[in-house]
Amino acid sequence: xxxxxxxxxxxxxxxxxxxxxxxxxxxxxxxxxxxxxxxxxxxxxxxxxxxxxxxxxxxxxxxxxxxxxxxxxxxxxxxxxxxxxxxxxxxxxxxxxxxxxxxxxxxxxxxxxxxxxxxxxxxxxxxxxxxxxxxxxxxxxxxxxxxxxxxxxxxxxxxxxxxxxxxxxxxxxxxxxxxxxxxxxxxxxxxxxxxxxxxxxxxxxxxxxxxxxxxxxxxxxxxxxxxxxxxxxxxxxxxxxxxxxxxxxxxxxxxxxxxxxxxxx
Amino acid sequence: xxxxxxxxxxxxxxxxxxxxxxxxxxxxxxxxxxxxxxxxxxxxxxxxxxxxxxxxxxxxxxxxxxxxxxxxxxxxxxxxxxxxxxxxxxxxxxxxxxxxxxxxxxxxxxxxxxxxxxxxxxxxxxxxxxxxxxxxxxxxxxxxxxxxxxxxxxxxxxxxxxxxxxxxxxxxxxxxxxxxxxxxxxxxxxxxxxxxxxxxxxxxxxxxxxxxxxxxxxxxxxxxxxxxxxxxxxxxxxxxxxxxxxxxxxxxxxxxxxxxxxxxxxxxxxxxxxxxxxxxxxxxxxx
Numbered sequence: 001x002x003x004x005x006x007x008x009x010x011x012x013x014x015x016x017x018x019x020x021x022x023x024x025x026x027x028x029x030x031x032x033x034x035x036x037x038x039x040x041x042x043x044x045x046x047x048x049x050x051x052x053x054x055x056x057x058x059x060x061x062x063x064x065x066x067x068x069x070x071x072x073x074x075x076x077x078x079x080x081x082x083x084x085x086x087x088x089x090x091x092x093x094x095x096x097x098x099x100x101x102x103x104x105x106x107x108x109x110x111x112x113x114x115x116x117x118x119x120x121x122x123x124x125x126x127x128x129x130x131x132x133x134x135x136x137x138x139x140x141x142x143x144x145x146x147x148x149x150x151x152x153x154x155x156x157x158x159x160x161x162x163x164x165x166x167x168x169x170x171x172x173x174x175x176x177x178x179x180x181x182x183x184x185x186x187x188x189x190x191x192x193x194x195x196x197x198x199x200x201x202x203x204x205x206x207x208x209x210x211x212x213x214x215x216x217x218x219x220x221x222x223x224x225x226x227x228x229x230x231x232x233x234x235x236x237x238x239x240x241x242x243x244x245x246x247x248x249x250x251x252x253x254x255x256x257x258x259x260x261x262x263x264x265x
Numbered sequence: 266x267x268x269x270x271x272x273x274x275x276x277x278x279x280x281x282x283x284x285x286x287x288x289x290x291x292x293x294x295x296x297x298x299x300x301x302x303x304x305x306x307x308x309x310x311x312x313x314x315x316x317x318x319x320x321x322x323x324x325x326x327x328x329x330x331x332x333x334x335x336x337x338x339x340x341x342x343x344x345x346x347x348x349x350x351x352x353x354x355x356x357x358x359x360x361x362x363x364x365x366x367x368x369x370x371x372x373x374x375x376x377x378x379x380x381x382x383x384x385x386x387x388x389x390x391x392x393x394x395x396x397x398x399x400x401x402x403x404x405x406x407x408x409x410x411x412x413x414x415x416x417x418x419x420x421x422x423x424x425x426x427x428x429x430x431x432x433x434x435x436x437x438x439x440x441x442x443x444x445x446x447x448x449x450x451x452x453x454x455x456x457x458x459x460x461x462x463x464x465x466x467x468x469x470x471x472x473x474x475x476x477x478x479x480x481x482x483x484x485x486x487x488x489x490x491x492x493x494x495x496x497x498x499x500x501x502x503x504x505x506x507x508x509x510x511x512x513x514x515x516x517x518x519x520x521x522x523x524x525x526x527x528x529x530x531x532x533x534x535x536x537x538x539x540x541x542x543x544x545x546x547x548x549x550x551x552x
Binding site: 241 | 267268269270271272273274276277279280281283284286287288290291292294295350351354355356363365366367368369370371372373374375376377378379382383384386387391392393394395397401426429430433483486487489490507508511512515516521524528531532535536539
């Protein structure tokens with residue numbers, strides 16, 4: 001048993017190396033980065049972070065990203081809950097086809113949608129708003145949330161519903177006060193995955209935003225291409241994008257494995 | 266088990282409207298472009314299926330498709346066995362399990378362009394950790410902006426770094442669901458480690474591995490941001506995968522017709538291969 005655990009340790013070291021390098025880079029001065037190789041920051045500096053936290057074009061990027069990710073997570077989970085309930089409890093015309101069609105949306109190459117999305121959201125007057133990005137991400141987050149929630153709901157015996165009706169609960173009251181609390185873990189896992197896929201994607205939000213809702217990821221690409229030498233700043237911005245994910249994942253750590261395994265297990 | 270109830274449609278309606286709005290309208294736009302030619306100013310001419318024929322016959326498309334299949338093939342044969350091996354060697358319980366899971370999941374929560382930028386910084390020949398180590402400590406000449414082979418090794422390593430954890434987490438979820446009694450029975454029968462793996466662990470992981478392989482196939486086949494940020498498709502066209510080529514045609518050259526036709530062919534291939542994988546992997550269940 002002891003000898004075996006060397007494998008995960010090596011794997012985790014391999015995962016941490018590039019992250020370490022990014023973080024180390026973010027504490028170096030531009031001068032030090034360009035002057036040669038150094039394993040640890042020689043002249044430790046917070047200058048890169050100061051730049052980000054004092055320049056509105058930088059820190060608004062973070063706020064914008066967090067805003068649309070939050071809106072998306074709320075919308076996705078809210079509409080997926082009743083739908084997942086329907087899929088897990090009832091048979092209805094076209095249910096299987098609908099479920100499969102929802103999942104195919106995860107297979108479409110996102111690159112295909114970039115330009116049509118720009119035209120669609122310009123046409124409905126939502127271009128450059130947080131709502132546009134949040135709605136666009138629903139394309140793949142809603143199917144995912146329905147998939148995960150349906151898996152969790154399948155594990156709740158139907159007797160729970162029936163007992164509640166016998167006790168005189170109305171459907172909305174039963175759903176909100178009994179059913180949702182009993183799949184808390186599932187709601188957490190679904191919200192986590194919606195957060196994750198909305199946070200990491202850049203392809204769809206980029207053509208949908210210009211100034212007002214500009215996201216951090218796009219701010220970064222711009223800085224990287226126009227001033228390629230500012231590696232320290234780029235590294236600091238990158239390091240800051242890891243933090244929200246790390247916080248969220250810590251809250252759901254006991255459910256991650258289960259959440260991944262959901263669906264048809 | 267389930268009761269028939271057509272009113273369930275009302276529960277599904279919000280999902281249907283939102284997804285249809287995002288999926289059907291853009292898809293119709295793509296179909297529309299794919300059969301027309303435009304010279305700008307919103308003037309379009311009917312083109313029929315010419316674009317499809319042109320794309321299907323073009324060497325450029327064949328080359329990008331070949332690279333894409335090679336990339337996805339390498340990803341699957343490296344990440345799936347590696348992920349299973351790591352999951353098998355993880356402890357089943359204890360303090361370290363959640364810590365391991367959190368650390369392993371971390372790369373998946375980093376925005377994709379940051380992943381590309383991070384690997385770029387990591388592999389810079391003279392000032393990146395990996396680049397410096399290879400060039401100056403091991404003495405291997407390594408520069409992925411010059412050498413196509415080095416560029417391929419880098420994008421594959423990056424994807425292994427980024428996504429192997431998905432396979433690990435799924436396989437691990439399958440493993441922890443196996444009751445202890447199975448292992449005890451195997452021990453009494455004197456089963457070898459291989460027999461335990463082949464006849465107990467693998468069958469129990471089958472469902473989650475199907476999900477893992479499908480997800481890894483779809484995502485690696487549609488990959489765009491990470492290799493684009495890391496190599497920009499170069500050197501030359503050596504790492505121009507399908508999505509990168511598609512975006513070059515659509516937004517770089519603004520050839521909307523051919524790009525739209527290519528999108529539809531691309532989507533059809535993804536659907537077809539996913540369906541093949543799914544049918545092959547669940548075939549035994551049906552028999």
